[in-house]
Amino acid sequence: MEIRIDDLTGSKVIALIEEHLQGMSEDSPPESVHALNLDGLRKPEVTFWSAWEQDELLGIGALKELDVTHAEVKSMRTAASHMRKGVARQILEHIIAVAIERGYTRLSLETGSMESFEPARKLYENLGFQYCNPFSDYIEDPYSMFMTKELFR
Template identity: 65%
Template sequence: MEIKKDDLTRAEVAELIKEHLQGVTLSSPPESIHALNLEELRRPNITFWTVWEGTDLTGMGALKEISCSHGEIKSMRTSSSHLRKGVARRMLHHILEEALKRGYNQLSLETGSMDSFEPARKLYETFGFKYCGPFADYKEDPNSVFMTKELR
């Protein structure tokens, strides 16, 4: 498995982002969807990576800089054809390493509260993320779960 910083120009990357957005749309009401589209992922405060197995795109993830000491995990997704191969675990490890290199004190995320998001929540828990209240510009929402991890 190889993780590469991505410029979001390849068709297969756009397709995985589309799959991600469709997946959250099926599980969440529109007002509770915080997933980013292709253009939003190109913002200068976001770094986007893809995970490859040879020529197969297996997953993606992004790190958004909230402040010089606080980052947010965005757009974590494993391709539906590569589930349960450790792709998400590998990407999460990579994002954590990058957050430490940047000197962040805290790494946070928002995910869904519905059953379909339980595997993601369990993964974050195994990496030491704790449940918390809304951060940055988020508001309290019964369809959202907020998690954070102190890095220092």
């Protein structure tokens, strides 16, 4: 698997982002969907990666800087044909490693509270994320769960 910074112009990547946004909208009311669209992912504070095997897109993930010590995991999505193969774990491990390299001391995320998000929450737990209160601009929401991980060099 090759994980590389992506410029968000390829049709396969755009389609997976659209699938991600649609999936979030199916599980949550509009005010509780916090996934970034293409414009949000193209902001300078966001680094976006795609994971590939040859010309096949396996998954995506992003890192958003909140401040000089704190960043957020965004847009984690595995292509449907590659679910349960460890793609998300490898992308998340890559994001964690980059966050540490950049000197962040805390990495946080928002994820869904519904049963469909259970595999994602288990992955985050297995990689050391712990449940926390809302961070940044988030507020308490029955459709959201918040997690954070302290980072050490």
